Amino acid sequence: xxxxxxxxxxxxxxxxxxxxxxxxxxxxxxxxxxxxxxxxxxxxxxxxxxxxxxxxxxxxxxxxxxxxxxxxxxxxxxxxxxxxxxxxxxxxxxxxxxxxxxxxxxxxxxxxxxxxxxxxxxxxxxxxxxxxxxxxxxxxxxxxxxxxxxxxxxxxxxxxxxxxxxxxxxxxxxxxxxxxxxxxxxxxxxxxxxxxxxxxxxxxxxxxxxxxxxxxxxxxxxxxxxxxxxxxxxxxxxxxxxxxxxxxxxxxxxxxxxxxxxxxxxxxxxxxxxxxxxxxxxxxxxxxxxxxxxxxxxxxxxxxxxxxxxxxxxxxxxxxxxxxxxxxxxxxxxxxxxxxxxxxxxxxxxxxxxxxxxxxxxxxxxxxxxxxxxxxxxxxxxxxxxxxxxxxxxxxxxxxxxxxxxxxxxxxxxxxxxxxxxxxxxxxxxxxxxxxxxxxxxxxxxxxxxxx
Amino acid sequence: xxxxxxxxxxxxxxxxxxxxxxxxxxxxxxxxxxxxxxxxxxxxxxxxxxxxxxxxxxxxxxxxxxxxxxxxxxxxxxxxxxxxxxxxxxxxxxxxxxxxxxxxxxxxxxxxxxxxxxxxxxxxxxxxxxxxxxxxxxxxxxxxxxxxxxxxxxxxxxxxxxxxxxxxxxxxxxxxxxxxxxxxxxxxxxxxxxxxxxxxxxxxxxxxxxxxxxxxxxxxxxxxxxxxxxxxxxxxxxxxxxxxxxxxxxxxxxxxxxxxxxxxxxxxxxx
Amino acid sequence: xxxxxxxxxxxxxxxxxxxxxxxxxxxxxxxxxxxxxxxxxxxxxxxxxxxxxxxxxxxxxxxxxxxxxxxxxxxxxxxxxxxxxxxxxxxxxxxxxxxxxxxxxxxxxxxxxxxxxxxxxxxxxxxxxxxxxxxxxxxxxxxxxxxxxxxxxxxxxxxxxxxxxxxxxxxxxxxxxxxxxxxxxxxxxxxxxxxxxxxxxxxxxxxxxxxxxxxxxxxxxxxxxxx
Numbered sequence: 001x002x003x004x005x006x007x008x009x010x011x012x013x014x015x016x017x018x019x020x021x022x023x024x025x026x027x028x029x030x031x032x033x034x035x036x037x038x039x040x041x042x043x044x045x046x047x048x049x050x051x052x053x054x055x056x057x058x059x060x061x062x063x064x065x066x067x068x069x070x071x072x073x074x075x076x077x078x079x080x081x082x083x084x085x086x087x088x089x090x091x092x093x094x095x096x097x098x099x100x101x102x103x104x105x106x107x108x109x110x111x112x113x114x115x116x117x118x119x120x121x122x123x124x125x126x127x128x129x130x131x132x133x134x135x136x137x138x139x140x141x142x143x144x145x146x147x148x149x150x151x152x153x154x155x156x157x158x159x160x161x162x163x164x165x166x167x168x169x170x171x172x173x174x175x176x177x178x179x180x181x182x183x184x185x186x187x188x189x190x191x192x193x194x195x196x197x198x199x200x201x202x203x204x205x206x207x208x209x210x211x212x213x214x215x216x217x218x219x220x221x222x223x224x225x226x227x228x229x230x231x232x233x234x235x236x237x238x239x240x241x242x243x244x245x246x247x248x249x250x251x252x253x254x255x256x257x258x259x260x261x262x263x264x265x266x267x268x269x270x271x272x273x274x275x276x277x278x279x280x281x282x283x284x285x286x287x288x289x290x291x292x293x294x295x296x297x298x299x300x301x302x303x304x305x306x307x308x309x310x311x312x313x314x315x316x317x318x319x320x321x322x323x324x325x326x327x328x329x330x331x332x333x334x335x336x337x338x339x340x341x342x343x344x345x346x347x348x349x350x351x352x353x354x355x356x357x358x359x360x361x362x363x364x365x366x367x368x369x370x371x372x373x374x375x376x377x378x379x380x381x382x383x384x385x386x387x388x389x390x391x392x393x394x395x396x397x398x399x400x401x402x403x404x405x406x407x408x409x410x411x412x413x414x415x416x417x418x419x420x421x422x423x424x425x426x427x428x429x430x431x432x433x434x435x436x437x438x439x440x441x442x443x444x445x446x447x448x449x450x451x452x
Numbered sequence: 453x454x455x456x457x458x459x460x461x462x463x464x465x466x467x468x469x470x471x472x473x474x475x476x477x478x479x480x481x482x483x484x485x486x487x488x489x490x491x492x493x494x495x496x497x498x499x500x501x502x503x504x505x506x507x508x509x510x511x512x513x514x515x516x517x518x519x520x521x522x523x524x525x526x527x528x529x530x531x532x533x534x535x536x537x538x539x540x541x542x543x544x545x546x547x548x549x550x551x552x553x554x555x556x557x558x559x560x561x562x563x564x565x566x567x568x569x570x571x572x573x574x575x576x577x578x579x580x581x582x583x584x585x586x587x588x589x590x591x592x593x594x595x596x597x598x599x600x601x602x603x604x605x606x607x608x609x610x611x612x613x614x615x616x617x618x619x620x621x622x623x624x625x626x627x628x629x630x631x632x633x634x635x636x637x638x639x640x641x642x643x644x645x646x647x648x649x650x651x652x653x654x655x656x657x658x659x660x661x662x663x664x665x666x667x668x669x670x671x672x673x674x675x676x677x678x679x680x681x682x683x684x685x686x687x688x689x690x691x692x693x694x695x696x697x698x699x700x701x702x703x704x705x706x707x708x709x710x711x712x713x714x715x716x717x718x719x720x721x722x723x
Numbered sequence: 724x725x726x727x728x729x730x731x732x733x734x735x736x737x738x739x740x741x742x743x744x745x746x747x748x749x750x751x752x753x754x755x756x757x758x759x760x761x762x763x764x765x766x767x768x769x770x771x772x773x774x775x776x777x778x779x780x781x782x783x784x785x786x787x788x789x790x791x792x793x794x795x796x797x798x799x800x801x802x803x804x805x806x807x808x809x810x811x812x813x814x815x816x817x818x819x820x821x822x823x824x825x826x827x828x829x830x831x832x833x834x835x836x837x838x839x840x841x842x843x844x845x846x847x848x849x850x851x852x853x854x855x856x857x858x859x860x861x862x863x864x865x866x867x868x869x870x871x872x873x874x875x876x877x878x879x880x881x882x883x884x885x886x887x888x889x890x891x892x893x894x895x896x897x898x899x900x901x902x903x904x905x906x907x908x909x910x911x912x913x914x915x916x917x918x919x920x921x922x923x924x925x926x927x928x929x930x931x932x933x934x935x936x937x938x939x940x941x942x943x944x945x946x947x948x949x950x
Binding site: 678679682705706707708709714715716718719720721722 | 937
């Protein structure tokens with residue numbers, strides 16, 4: 001075998017003076033540089049992958065626990081003597097009873113709970129035992145009573161949020177050692193929690209209220225949720241979509257298909273390109289100056305956020321749409337014009353449908369960008385602490401609301417480490433939304449492209 | 453002197469073709485792209501029920517002239533047409549003319565087959581639909597079938613009218629484009645190198661089709677293939693550097709052209 | 724005329740012209756020598772000329788083959804087409820001229836032992852010289868694409884016809900004078916007829932040259948085609 005190969009080499013060398021099997025000096029150098037470049041590229045890709053994996057891992061490890069929450073099941077006797085002194089279940093009278101009246105009921109219920117399970121812990125004052133329950137609990141019990149006044153006088157089973165520190169204890173954030181130094185928790189209370197968990201009264205389960213509950217104050221991280229932020233972001237996305245898609249597409253079609261190429265349109269084009277590169281905080285200032293100070297729109301409202309984000313998204317959509325329109329082969333336009341279609345017919349019957357995947361992809365990517373934008377929203381006051389859910393649209397657009405990225409920012413600035421966990425959880429929610437939107441973009445593109 | 457001989461030949465040509473009536477007439481047609489003049493004072497008559505071939509080297513203005521005939525040049529920024537171009541003695545560059553109506557009467561087939569990315573049926577139905585030529589679905593079906601038959605494509609595609617037009621072979625696509633042009637019942641069909649992207653067999657089919665269409669339509673074809681011009685046309689016009697060099701019966705042009713430029717071009721001596 | 728973009732086409736056309744000229748030269752010399760052999764009664768020379776016709780035939784074969792290949796490969800039009808078709812026709816004419824030469828040479832072998840009057844032969848020589856002059860002229864016209872010259876050749880054909888007619892009368896007189904002359908004179912008459920035919924072929928070639936250059940057939944320029 002080798003002999004034959006050798007022979008062919010020698011004959012080849014004999015006829016042409018050189019062989020394909022022997023690499024020259026130049027070829028060797030070239031091959032080496034090619035290999036080097038390939039390695040470099042591979043290293044770059046690996047670094048990128050590592051960065052993404054590291055980022056995801058850190059966020060997930062911090063944030064996943066925020067989707068779980070510790071609850072204590074308590075039987076509370078809704079004492080009519082405390083809650084309804086008149087006894088006629090008058091809703092107005094019930095409204096006047098504050099959460100301070102409910103706190104003792106919860107304390108009593110916890111004491112009873114300890115008693116029934118026969119738990120005895122040295123050094124735990126009965127008054128402190130109730131502190132394993134969240135400060136948010138009286139409010140939720142009160143809400144329940146206001147909704148069901150007939151239940152007063154009965155004993156009702158409640159799933160109450162455990163205190164943030166107790167929750168943190170089960171998530172590894174709080175230890176017995178740290179509890180000794182902590183004003184808000186004591187090792188005895190943690191011991192009680194352990195015992196209650198053992199008794200099956202205290203449980204950790206999936207935290208739906210993380211998605212539905214509004215934000216909570218600094219001292220009650222366990223109650224804080226993304227409800228208002230998600231709704232606010234959704235409202236803004238609706239506004240952005242409704243405003244920027246038609247505006248952007250109309251502008252692009254005009255510029256690409258109808259406008260005459262002259263100095264004026266050149267200037268517009270340059271400005272659109274520049275607008276896409278303007279830092280987003282500048283749009284925030286613009287929004288503050290024009291929409292709030294000049295037009296007098298309310299602060300912290302999704303309508304203002306939506307308008308600002310629309311301004312920011314428009315250039316992206318216009319650029320993407322124009323690229324998509326440009327990508328439609330001119331032969332299609334000629335074909336349509338050739339059979340006597342007007343320019344508008346050619347554009348709307350043939351060019352636009354073909355450009356649709358590109359336009360939609362551009363729009364969704366623009367929306368995703370807007371969804372993740374924080375800086376301009378800070379300036380228009382969406383960073384405010386909002387506990388009230390905005391109303392149904394369209395009035396709801398003018399109610400104060402928060403937004404997902406702003407909520408993340410907000411939580412990371414708070415002292416309690418429980419909020420860092422919540423912020424990571426919010427980031428995960430944001431990422432999931434972005435992935436869904438990008439997935440949608442890919443799906444739409446596939447679907448439209450597969451048509452022919 | 454030169455001018456005299458030119459008018460003399462023109463007169464002879466006109467006399468020879470006197471049994472045909474003039475469908476379109478170019479009178480001192482000039483075309484400018486911005487400052488640059490692409491076509492200089494072209495006087496060319498297109499006779500009814502004849503195939504007129506426009507030949508000449510690249511950039512000679514033949515495609516430009518063709519695109520003037522249904523005002524496709526309008527779509528190009530900065531394009532300006534001077535002189536007079538008539539269709540049945542009506543100036544097609546009259547400001548009162550409706551371009552859409554003109555293009556329905558003067559159809560066009562392009563160099564690269566460019567079916568719409570829609571079904572075969574939709575491709576042909578589009579023209580009649582936007583011009584409101586059909587009243588009912590039945591009428592539309594009929595127009596589509598007839599157009600495909602005229603384009604010699606019906607038998608090949610009748611079972612897959614709902615399949616995409618882009619799925620056909622190159623030659624079939626080009627015949628589909630011809631069928632699409634026919635569907636709006638034009639009087640003149642302009643063809644811009646219709647076979648340059650086709651293989652010889654598909655080319656032969658299209659050429660055969662062009663010859664058949666001559667009976668009902670007036671055809672103007674731009675081609676780079678001298679043989680094609682010789683095969684399909686009755687009259688040939690030679691363009692060079694934006695000028696109409698010579699126009700004569702195809703039989704004469706390919707055996708005994710009078711202008712040395714034509715001579716050089718068709719015998720392969722140009723450049 | 725400028726060169727073709729495809730230079731191989733020019734080579735093809737040059738080849739054709741060369742072949743035609745070569746055939747022409749060959750045919751010319753055959754006729755000249757055939758008449759010389761006739762005049763001198765050179766039997767061996769006559770023999771050689773008969774054999775030589777094969778060379779002319781093979782030249783024509785080469786020419787035709789090349790022309791067919793050119794037509795298939797290059798699809799010539801206009802001047803090129805006319806030039807090629809003209810060369811084909813001329814090849815035919817020249818080959819026929821060669822056949823005439825062969826005919827004369829054959830007759831030379833038949834009539835060598837008969838005593839012939841100088842005067843008659845001189846008339847034939849004159850006819851031949853004139854015809855050969857025509858042939859030479861027309862080949863010149865072909866090489867130089869000279870329509871003027873070709874036209875002159877066409878016009879002079881009448882002169883040859885007249886000389887032939889007078890030669891015919893002369894031979895007829897001889898035959899009537901003395902029946903013994905009949906055999907010889909008949910041979911001579913056929914030779915003269917052949918020479919006259921060569922003149923016609925020369926005229927054909929001249930017409931072909933005119934067609935090649937102007938693209939107009941002889942019918943449109945001269946009214947009739949020479950026989």
